[in-house]
Amino acid sequence: MQNEEMEDGDWLSALADGQLQGEDFARAMAAVAASDEARSRWHAYHVAGDVLRRADLGDCRGDLSFVTRLRTRMALTDALERVTVVGWSSGEAVPTPLAQEHVAVVVDSANDAVVRWKWLTAAASVAAVVTMGWHLSQIGPGEPPQLASSAAGSNVAAATVAQPSTEEPPRMLRDPRLDELLAAHRQLGGTSALQMPAGFLRNATFDQPAR
Amino acid sequence: MGVPPAPVDSAATTVDSGDTLLVERAVAGDQRAFELLVIKYQRRIQRLIGRMVRDVDLVEDIAQETFIRAYRALHQFRGDAQFYTWLYRIAVNTAKKALMDLKRDPTVSEAAWRGSDDDDETSRPGNEPIADETPESELAAKEIAAMVNAAMAALPPDLREAVILREIEGLSYEEIATAMNCPIGTVRSRIFRAREAVSARIRPLLENQSGKRW
Numbered sequence: 428m429q430n431e432e433m434e435d436g437d438w439l440s441a442l443a444d445g446q447l448q449g450e451d452f453a454r455a456m457a458a459v460a461a462s463d464e465a466r467s468r469w470h471a472y473h474v475a476g477d478v479l480r481r482a483d484l485g486d487c488r489g490d491l492s493f494v495t496r497l498r499t500r501m502a503l504t505d506a507l508e509r510v511t512v513v514g515w516s517s518g519e520a521v522p523t524p525l526a527q528e529h530v531a532v533v534v535d536s537a538n539d540a541v542v543r544w545k546w547l548t549a550a551a552s553v554a555a556v557v558t559m560g561w562h563l564s565q566i567g568p569g570e571p572p573q574l575a576s577s578a579a580g581s582n583v584a585a586a587t588v589a590q591p592s593t594e595e596p597p598r599m600l601r602d603p604r605l606d607e608l609l610a611a612h613r614q615l616g617g618t619s620a621l622q623m624p625a626g627f628l629r630n631a632t633f634d635q636p637a638r
Numbered sequence: 639m640g641v642p643p644a645p646v647d648s649a650a651t652t653v654d655s656g657d658t659l660l661v662e663r664a665v666a667g668d669q670r671a672f673e674l675l676v677i678k679y680q681r682r683i684q685r686l687i688g689r690m691v692r693d694v695d696l697v698e699d700i701a702q703e704t705f706i707r708a709y710r711a712l713h714q715f716r717g718d719a720q721f722y723t724w725l726y727r728i729a730v731n732t733a734k735k736a737l738m739d740l741k742r743d744p745t746v747s748e749a750a751w752r753g754s755d756d757d758d759e760t761s762r763p764g765n766e767p768i769a770d771e772t773p774e775s776e777l778a779a780k781e782i783a784a785m786v787n788a789a790m791a792a793l794p795p796d797l798r799e800a801v802i803l804r805e806i807e808g809l810s811y812e813e814i815a816t817a818m819n820c821p822i823g824t825v826r827s828r829i830f831r832a833r834e835a836v837s838a839r840i841r842p843l844l845e846n847q848s849g850k851r852w
Binding site for chain 1: 656657658659663668669670671673674676677678680681682684685698701702705706709774775776778779780781782783786789790801802804805806811826827829830833834836837840841844845847
């Protein structure tokens with residue numbers, strides 16, 4: 428196809444009839460893509476052909492709106508599919524040429540920030556549940572919870588922790604220093620000089636646990 | 639609903655080679671190539687669906703879905719059948735699925751779909767109006783048809799013969815050249831000039847009907 432033929436417009440008719448190949452076809456497609464006029468002529472050629480074959484195919488009032496709507500739907504569908512692919516795979520989505528401009532609209536939606544925070548919150552919640560579950564799984568069924576492991580080497584080492592048992596009665600925690608203090612002041616313990624219970628020893632007792 | 643027979647396209651024998659190239663181009667990512675196919679076939683597809691569905695709004699929706707499905711499946715088109723035959727099959731299947739969905743939807747009346755499961759476009763009585771036929775659409779179609787016929791009547795005989803052999807008889811350029819006893823380049827030129835003459839007559843009407851910008 429020569430340049431003058433392209434200028435004449437003969438190529439569009441030949442394209443409609445499938446008569447262009449190779450370089451001519453590529454040039455014709457480039458020309459169609461760049462020209463609304465060419466697409467309008469393409470439409471007119473095919474309407475005329477349809478009407479020559481069947482007179483009732485002449486109603487083409489909705490043709491342009493049909494193509495416009497289809498273009499929009501295809502772009503949205505393509506964009507949604509690509510957002511889904513990006514969301515579910517770690518790799519890059521393969522870009523397709525369908526209305527790339529619509530992709531940005533969908534990806535940068537107004538509630539993107541909210542959605543990201545929701546995802547972050549959900550991930551943190553799951554992590555917390557998993558951590559607690561792991562800790563609970565490390566504790567044996569008869570093992571008491573370990574609240575303060577550092578207490579073993581402190582001054583209160585003598586204090587004993589009552590072991591959970593159904594056979595023995597509960598035993599009071601006793602501090603040796605408190606026992607010494609109570610023994611030294613036994614004659615004053617329990618009541619003050621006014622025969623009233625001393626405030627700081629109000630709940631202490633000399634009696635045995637069996638009382 | 640039975641499967642309608644394969645469509646007969648009198649002008650598809652050589653046109654389809656152009657369709658195949660457009661399909662290959664669309665598969666390679668050129669959406670404009672696919673749009674050319676849509677512009678070419680949308681009226682026939684809507685007409686076909688209009689024979690199966692009563693609801694006018696549904697006709698366009700199903701046609702849209704047909705072209706979207708076709709676009710997604712374009713890479714499966716091998717070119718061993720005509721593109722319109724392949725597209726036709728997608729349209730029929732899409733319409734069937736839409737009808738099944740409609741029948742399951744209790745909010746949709748039976749008037750929305752057409753016929754029974756045994757119905758297809760070939761079993762429809764010839765005088766029954768199709769979905770997208772309204773007085774306005776009939777008037778618009780008649781206007782365009784009258785304009786095309788007037789333009790054809792005004793053509794020089796050699797141009798008219800060339801375009802009739804091409805559009806109605808579906809002959810290739812080589813066959814037309816043989817029939818008209820002229821070079822292929824002359825055939826190409828005659829068909830082009832005939833189309834331009836007809837197009838010049840109908841384009842103002844088309845632009846009034848469907849808008850100006852493609």
